[in-house]
Amino acid sequence: MILTVTPNPSLDRTYEVPSLDRGEVIRxxxxxxxxxxxxxxxSRAVAAAGQRTVAVLPLGGAPGALVADLLDAQGIEVARVPVVxxxxxxxxxxxxxxxxxKIxxxxxxxxxxEQELLLETVRAQSVDASWIACCGSLPRGLAPSWYAALVARAHAAGTRIALDTSGPALLAALRERPDVVKPNAEELAGAVGRPLATVGDAVKAAEELREMGAxxxxxxxxxxxxxxxxxSGAWFGSARVDAVRSNVGAGDSSLAGFLIAGGDGPEALASAVAHGAAAVQLPGSVMPTPGDLDPGAVTVTADVPVDRVLREQVS
Known part of the structure; x- marks a missing residue:
């Protein structure tokens, strides 16, 4: 079972419009x-893969009730933390x-x-968890050190923890040695305080995060x-993608794929790449099922192309 923690969940409403005209009535x-x-x-990606997941969420009001109902309809267990x-x-x-x-x-x-109840709920729900995945920004009221406290408690209970956040919250949590951190290129550049121009730059930045505790x-x-x-070293993974339809949630799908495959080594990286590549070829935030994956399109190598220039350079 993979336990996920989302300190600041949301109810997302998407409206398709012909065009966005300020000051006008748009149908x-x-x-x-x-x-x-x-x-x-x-959690949605783990469930789509046919694996059990529990989502720990602070939920309040009518939007919170709707979030719980929508997840329940997708077969995802919700450990609800009531908030005012x-x-x-x-x-x-x-x-x-x-x-x-987006607004x-x-x-x-x-x-x-409520903060303490959230931590206690994670502790209680993590008894059967193979991984805890803590993801996203922190809501108002939670200090940047909150994730660090969560990592420390997870390790004290003997549970592995993956962290996907950025900025001060990421840097504060590194001192507690999370088992894996999953930044994107922009977050990685922000953590080391310099731009990334090549794959080698990204590897060096990742090594620095390891020196800081990851x-x-x-x-x-x-x-x-x-x-x-x-x-054990560094690996590079990539996949052939025929057409990109939406990159919403692709990074989250990658993390799910990594954890589903054990969360360690090149095999887990291959699973992460396969899940991310499948996600970008699906509409909206639809998460891939096993039938959407194309492992044959994935390449993982220890011969990292350090001189390859990133198509999306990050400053």
């Missing part, structure tokens, strides 16, 4: 409602030409008691692939 041509948040997406504030509702406006405009609400502010680093480089750096 949507389509709409959908999804449970949102990076950890939520990891209403779960945030995010809005996405998808124009006909492919441009996506993300800040979310509720968690009290000290046991392993799984870094997504967008269309350029993924790198895994751990005690």
């Amino acid at each position: 949507a041509t389509g709409e959908r409602m999804d449970p949102g948040g990076k950890g939520v997406n990891v 504030g209403a779960t945030r509702s995010n809005i996405a406006l998808a124009e006909a030409d492919g441009v996506l405009t 993300n609400a800040p979310g509720p502010e968690l009290s000290a008691a 046991a392993a680093v799984l870094a997504s480089l967008g269309a350029d692939g993924q790198v895994l750096v751990n005690d």
Whole structure:
């Protein structure tokens, strides 16, 4: 079982519009409602793969109830942490030409008691977990050190923990030695404070995160692939993608694939790449099933192409 923790989940409403005209009444041509948040997406990807997952979520108000109902309909167990504030509702406006405009609400502010209840719920639910995946930004009220406290408690209980966050929360958590961290290229560059121009730059930055405390680093480089750096060395993985339809949740799908495959070594990297490549070829935030995967399109090598220039360079 993979336990996910999303401290700031959301109810995501997407409206399809012909175009976005400021100051005008815009009539949507389509709409959908999804449970949102990076950890939520990891749970959705794990469930789509046919594996058991439990999502720990602070939920409040009518939006929180809807998030729980939507996840339940997808066969995902929810460990609900009641909070006074209403779960945030995010809005996405998808124009006909492919441009996506997102409005993300800040979310509720968690009290000290709610913060402690969230940690205690994770502890109680993690008894049968092979991994805990902690993902996304922190809501108001939680200090950047909150993830560090969660990593420390998980390790004290003997549970492996994967962390997908950024900024001060990532840097603070590194001192507690999370088992794997999963930054994208932008987050990796931000953590080391310099731009990334090549695959070699990304590997060096990942090695620096390991020096800061991460046991392993799984870094997504967008269309350029993924790198895994751990005690045994570095690997580079990439996949053939015929057509990109949506990259929403692709990184979360990759993390799910990595953990499903054991969360260690080149085999897990291959699974991460396969899941990410499948996700970008599906519409919206749809998560891939085993039938969507194409392992034959994936290449993983220890001969890392350090001089390869990244197509999406990060400053």
